[in-house]
Amino acid sequence: MISGICGLVLLNSDLKGIGIIILIIIINYIITISRPEETITLDTFNKDIIKIDSYISEQNKNLVLNTFLDCLVKKTDFYLEIFYKLIQDPNISKSLQKIDIDVVKLREDILDQLKIPINTLIRKEDISNYMSLAFIEAIGLRENYISKRALFLALFQDDYSNIFKLKCKFQIDKKDLYNALILSSIPVPKPEELSIGVGDFVRLRMKYGYRFKVNRS
Numbered sequence: 001m002i003s004g005i006c007g008l009v010l011l012n013s014d015l016k017g018i019g020i021i022i023l024i025i026i027i028n029y030i031i032t033i034s035r036p037e038e039t040i041t042l043d044t045f046n047k048d049i050i051k052i053d054s055y056i057s058e059q060n061k062n063l064v065l066n067t068f069l070d071c072l073v074k075k076t077d078f079y080l081e082i083f084y085k086l087i088q089d090p091n092i093s094k095s096l097q098k099i100d101i102d103v104v105k106l107r108e109d110i111l112d113q114l115k116i117p118i119n120t121l122i123r124k125e126d127i128s129n130y131m132s133l134a135f136i137e138a139i140g141l142r143e144n145y146i147s148k149r150a151l152f153l154a155l156f157q158d159d160y161s162n163i164f165k166l167k168c169k170f171q172i173d174k175k176d177l178y179n180a181l182i183l184s185s186i187p188v189p190k191p192e193e194l195s196i197g198v199g200d201f202v203r204l205r206m207k208y209g210y211r212f213k214v215n216r217s
Contacts, residue, residue, distance in 0.1 A: 039144035040135075052131045055138070056146040064151070068127055076114050078122040079130075079160045084110045086152045095180035101170055109169070113162060133157045141182065149181045 038044075038054040053061065067085060071078045087093055087103060096103050131146070133154035138146045141153070155163050156174040166172065 040138060052135050055135060060146060060148060060151065064127065068122065071122055075117040075121060077118055077162050079155055080110055080113055080162050083155055083163060086148055089148050091184045092148065092152050095177060095184045098180040099176045101172060106170055130154060153178060
């Protein structure tokens with residue numbers, strides 16, 4: 001009887017140990033796919049060739065690749081497809097809402113457009129160009145990797161026809177969007193840490209490097 005109880009205790013201990021190991025493996029996997037091989041530093045710009053793929057996480061790389069493959073199968077616009085997928089990200093969605101964009105209507109509009117097949121499919125060269133633009137946006141955001149925010153802003157850097165139409169229809173201003181994305185990454189301060197004054201805005205500008213739009217009316 002005693003030996004049986006001891007056996008159950010040992011079994012439970014073993015199961016807990018296995019559970020902890022599995023949890024560590026899962027956490028390690030999540031961390032790994034969310035990190036790029038390399039980060040953007042000053043040394044990056046001293047390289048003869050910058051391999052853009054090294055500065056994007058497996059997660060975001062798969063997002064771009066899977067969208068590319070989906071478009072080839074469904075014959076849809078790559079830029080609209082990835083635009084739609086990126087606005088599912090809470091930070092991007094909230095940033096759009098901060099600049100008074102109706103995200104629900106925006107999604108509906110994109111889905112309607114994606115129902116229409118296109119004749120000219122995206123090429124690998126177009127993807128490479130898009131990734132280069134995203135790399136530039138990451139630098140502008142002062143990030144050390146290509147994030148979803150950088151991928152999203154890159155869609156506004158070139159005049160992709162369907163994105164340009166969305167931009168005009170929903171009056172999406174890239175500068176306002178940029179500022180909103182920056183603000184969404186700043187931790188919300190505690191009430192006791194808040195103070196009022198021009199100096200606070202100056203310090204934020206120096207620290208995060210973005211411009212504030214001032215309403216002088």
